[in-house]
Amino acid sequence: MTNHWIDMANADVVMVCGSNVVENHPIASRWLQKARERGAVILSVDPRYTRTSSFADHYCRLRSGTDIAFVGGMIRYALENNRIHSEYVTNYTNASFIISPDFEFHEGLFSGYDQEARSYDKSSWAYECDASGAPLRDETLAHERCVFQLLKKHFDRYDLRTVCSITGAPEDAYEKICDLYTSSGQADKAGTWLYAMGATQSTHGAQNIRTYAMLQLLLGNIGVVGGGVNALRGESNVQGSTDMALLFHILPGYLKNPNASDQSLEQYLKRCTPVSNDPQSANWWGNTPKYMVSLLKAWFGEHATPENNFAFDWLPKHSVNNSYIPLFEAMHKGDVQGLILFGQNPAVSGPHAGREREALSRLKWMIAVDLFETETAGFWKRPGVNAKDIDTEVFLLPAAASVEKEGSITNSGRWAQWRYKAVEPPGEARPDLWVLDSLCRAVRKEYQAGGVFPEPIIHLHWDYALEGDPHHEPDPHKVAREVNGYFTRKTTVKGKTFAKGDQVPSFAYLTDDGATCSGNWLYCNAYTGPEQSDNRMARRGKDDAPNNIGLFPEWSWCWPVNRRILYNRASVDLEGRPWNPQRFVIRWNPVKSSWEGDVPDGGWPPGAKHPFIMQPDGHGQLWARFLADGPLPEHYEPFESPIVNPMSRSQNNPAVKIWREKPGDKSPFGDREKFPIVATTYRMTEHWLGGALTRNTPWLAELVPNVFAEIGTGLAEEHGISNGDKIIVESARGQIEVYALVSSRIPSFKLEGRTVHQAGLVWHFGYQGIAKGDSANMLTPNVGDANTMIPEFKAFLCQIKKAERSPA
Amino acid sequence: MKISRRGFFKTAGAGAAAGVLSGKADKSLAALPAREDPFANAVSTTSVCPFCAVGCGTVVKALDGKVVQIEGDPEHPINQGALCSKGLAFSQTVNSPGRLQQVMYRAPGSDHWEEKSWEWALPRMAALIKKTRDASFVQEKDGRTVNRTEGLACLGGAALDNEECYLYAKLARALGVVYLEHQARI
Structure with a gap:
């Protein structure tokens, strides 16, 4: 979430599209009720009339998988009826940027498409630049190749009749939704957009969410109180597990995972560190070298030195997409032979679960850690198979429940909250931390006698035992302090001198020379001293901040640096005055020359830096140059669809990869005659x-x-x-x-x-x-x-x- | 944190859940006759609900080392004492007789589990990890250093604590694992 749960109460219009918040996040709906008590309107757009729909003031149905058409039409409505927040759009988004004359769009295909590879060459989607490399802009938004005009032309095709014929939405209900939601485009009004798996679980899921985000940018709803694009995440720590990078393509803190083209740390940093010539761009990812070297120091300790590129070679480099579907395809082929599984149940939760169950049967061994015997752990006794035919060796390890151990979890609003141990786990059950620590130490023991490329295992910095504990019980506080990071030697940063072993106060103090370690730069500021009282995730301060919008800045801790609303520099104008003076996130105090309210997205004075600090150009991305499937969202039908795509001759997303074991295998998709x-x-x-x-x-x-x-x-x-x-x-x-x-x-x-x-x-x-x-x-x-x-x-x-x- | 005992909620179970939506948590129950708090001697510990990502605060009450009640934390700014049906039922999940309490092992081709000890299982699992890793480890591919294994996969983690997720990622990458994925992808 760019914002957080309590902030939903500050919205003037709430859109629930792609989520069923009342059913799946029941307690969050308290804050929707509070918004309504303040006069907010609640809208529900869903293929089903859900608990959220019955809670909402207005409901509009859409056919599942047609969000881009639905919201694309809302974008057209906002432009046509001048509902957009012009000052915000001009100053804070890339609407004024001019795009390459080579860009084209025809029949659902953007320029650069390679049919054989099912992918795009994106060079024609680039900004047009001057001789110095700075993007050309037209702040009148009139240039025919500026993003605003290209966007307007693109979404002009999403007229009311077309949209309703694709989505199945009734025209009157649809127009009502358009009118009510785009009323949040007034400078002092806010609309929040709540989505979840209804949006992401699609072959055009990223573009679904982009469409929401684009509308929010056009209405000036990002960064403001009661606004945002808010992913309502479904598991207690799926935000934290993503932050900690249990995904093939990233390292902790959303650093890119190295691939085979990164043959040295230097090459990796060159590829992954964006450059901006614009002095007004904070270009935050320009700090990548500090975060990456600090991560390598946290992982390989004294063995990570400038001489050995901080042990960069020891990280695995991937060559192909190793995500969930390919993982199971590789298992089905017999390439993945061993599986370690902590609290996940793919035999129930994976796509084409019958195929995933078959894949599990081809493993040589599986280690599953859980509270109960899941379908996955017991896959070998599932209905319809004979256990004797399955040769997989299975270890099922009993895990402690959340109340039987200590540690932090991060909620959807990015609040990292500390939980304490109430009771001992039953029988031989152990915390996952203990299991991981024991497994690592056992594997290390195996490598004492040698093995293939043992360096990263033997030299892994792994020292988490409670001080003086004879049983090697791992201490979650020790881990949390490493995640935050500490100084590896006496160092002076930004005029402040730190001793070896001091906790790093925030990521602004991380360095790229090995003087600091930090397991996850985003969490640097969460555990700022040696004592348990320095654990900011455990805070229980009950006071709200002076702006009184429900930030509760002293309750737990939130990444980054306890900033409760992201991109909050976009909540003020270029003078630092909030769009909504009654309810502000931050505001500039010209007398004190400082910001008040939430932790600002960088402390620079108003107007000094563009607000979208994670983007190299500093602007909200109405135009996306780097997505796989196009710079603007376009409606495609789901892979299995009851109709022919009315928008273009491209039936499905042209950039989606289709998995078949070998060429010539029968299509895994059904047709509308047999499956209507x-x-x-x-x-x-x-x-x-x-x-x-x-x-x-x-x-x-x-x-x-x-x-x-x-x-x-x-x-x-x-x-x-x-x-x-x-x-x-x-x-x-x-x-x-x-x-x-x-x-x-x-x-x-x-x-x-x-x-x-x-x-x-x-x-x-x-x-x-x-x-x-x-x-x-x-x-x-x-x-x-x-x-x-x-x-x-x-x-x-x-x-x-x-x-x-x-x-x- | 261990906190002093709080007033026992009269609104356990459906009362609090219904109150969530009506915004009138206690009124309908105010007329209930007072009764003795059965958990007067319970030790209370604060926690956070393990289900969805709202992050509701909970108070876990334990008597003689056993969880007897899990309630919404009335001081928590997000849920202000309320919990949904799952959160309120969590004490039953924790105390379920179906909980795994032993290391279980299924031999190849077997139709049943066998109880084992950690001492037996840990070296055996470690040896399998090493065997699979070493047999599938690739140091160079097409003239490039890759130092990875595609024979070993790691899944899961959205229900783990941050500290656990961090160590999981660290261990997996040190082993050379590239197939590292979890619930966030599905």
């Missing part, structure tokens, strides 16, 4: 994700004991299905048997002159635990977004029929 129904998966309050925790909890299992599919009354009638009947749902990948929940909450659509039905599938279930049921992911496709590779769980095709025998 649009399916989407969803979650419920009473269960959680793959279900290992909640399907083993009697109260929750009793509340929602069975898996079901929600279908509309029209579809039920067509198939002679009554509420509570058992039905078979089938896709090109598999079939499941579930109960039918017949309701009027699932709309159907008139598309291409015919009725297209939808089905909603609850996906929490599997064959283990107290509450069992078929897994919806047996049906979902393993095709992912062009940028993120997140699978398209939210829009695919299925067929249904009544099961032969209904339950007694």
Whole structure:
């Protein structure tokens, strides 16, 4: 989230699109209620009429997977009706930047497309620059090749009729949503955009979210109180686990993971450190060398020296996309032979789960760490297989629950909060920290007698035992202090002298010469001294900040440097005056020559630096030069779709990779003749994700004991299905048997002159635990977004029929 | 942190959950007759709910080393004492008889688990990690230094603490793992 949960109460308009906040983040809806009490309007846009829809003031349906058309039309509406925040757009976005004359767009394809490689050469999407390399701008926004004009031309095609014919939204409800939401374009009004997996789980997921962000930039809603683009994340620490980089393409703190082209630290830093000639650009990633060298010092300690490039060679360098779908494809092929798994349940939660279960059967060994025996840990006894045929050696290790250990987790609003141990874990269960520490020490022992390239293992800085503890119990405080970072020798930085071992006060003090270590620069400022009382994540200060907008700056700690609202320099004009003087995030005090309110995005005086400090050009990116699938969002149909794309001859996102084991394999996709129904998966309050925790909890299992599919009354009638009947749902990948929940909450659509039905599938279930049921992911496709590779769980095709025998 | 005992919520269970949406957490229950606090001697510890990423504060009450109740933390600025049905049920998850309490091992081709000790399992797992890593380790590919293994994969972590995630990433990369992924990708 650019903003945070409490800040939702400050919005004038709330858009919930791509999320079902009331169902999946129930306590957050308190703050929506507070917003409404202040007079805010709440809008729900969703393929299903959800708990959020019933909570909202206005609801508009859309067909699953058509967000770009829906929001593209809102952008057109905002431009056409002059709802945009012009001063913000001109000064703070790249609207005025002029684009290369080579740029073209035709039939859904941007210039530079290579059909064979299914990818783009992006050189024609570049800014036009002067001789010094500085981008050319036209602040009147009139130049025909400036971003603003190109954007206007692009979205002019998304007129009301076209949008409604694609999305299935009723025209009057759609216009109402456009009118209400774009009212937040007034300088002193704010609209917040709440999204979740409804947006990301798509083959054009990154562009869905870009469309939201672009509208927010045009309306001046980023950086302001009650605004933002807010990803409502679904797991207690999925923000922290992302920050800590449990993903193939990054290192902690969103540093790029080295690839095979980085043959030295110098080459890596050259590739990954952006340069700007604009003195007004903070170009924050220009600090990459300090953060990377500090990371290498945290990982390899005294063995990381300037002479050996700080042990850069010891990091693995990838050559291909190693993300989740390719990982399982490699496992299916037998290339991945060993799997270590901490608290994840792919046999239920992965796309095309039947194929993932097959892949697990081809492993030589698996180590699973969990609270319960999951479907994944017990894959070898799943229905329909003979355990004797599966040769995988499986270790299932008992983990401590969150209340049986100590450490921090980071919520969706980036607050890192410390949790304490209340009780001992049961039996032989151990904290994951203990398991990781023990495994690392055991592996190290194996390498004492030699092995292949043992240096990174033997020289890994790994010293987390509690002081004086004979059992080597690892200390989470020691780890947290390393994540923050400390000085490795006596050093003077910015006129301040630090002793060896001092904690680094903030990332502004990190250096690129090895004098500092920091396991994650973003968390540098979280643990600023040697005592447990220096752990800022554990703070419980109850006072709000003087601007009184719910920042609660002394409650826990938030990255970066306790800044509660990101890009907050965009919440003021070039003189430092807040767009909304009544409720400000920050404001410039000209008498004291300092900022008041939240921690500003850099302390420079107003107007001195552009506000979007993580972008090399410092501006909000209405035009994106580096995405895989285009500088502007364009509507494509989901990979399985009930209609022909009305926008262009490009049916699907042209830059998506399609996974097939070998050339000539049959298509993993179903067609609309055999599978005419649009399916989407969803979650419920009473269960959680793959279900290992909640399907083993009697109260929750009793509340929602069975898996079901929600279908509309029209579809039920067509198939002679009554509420509570058992039905078979089938896709090109598999079939499941579930109960039918017949309701009027699932709309159907008139598309291409015919009725297209939808089905909603609850996906929490599997064959283990107290509450069992078929897994919806047996049906979902393993095709992912062009940028993120997140699978398209939210829009695919299925067929249904009544099961032969209904339950007694 | 261990904190002093707080007033026992009369609004355990459905009352608090219903109050979330109505914004009237306690009123309907105010008329309930007073009763003795069954957890008067419980030790309270603050925590954060392990389910979604709202980050609601909780107070964990334990008697004789066993969790007896998990409530919303009334001082927490986000949830102000409220919890949803999952958060309120978490004490039952923690105390579930289905919790794993031993290291379990399934031999190749076997149809059942066997209980094992950590002492038995740790060196065996370490030897397998080393065997797979060393057999699949690639130091050079097409004339470039890559120092990686594509034979070993690591998954998971969104339910782990930050400190655990950090050590997981550090260990995986030190082993040369490039297939390092978790829930954020799906």
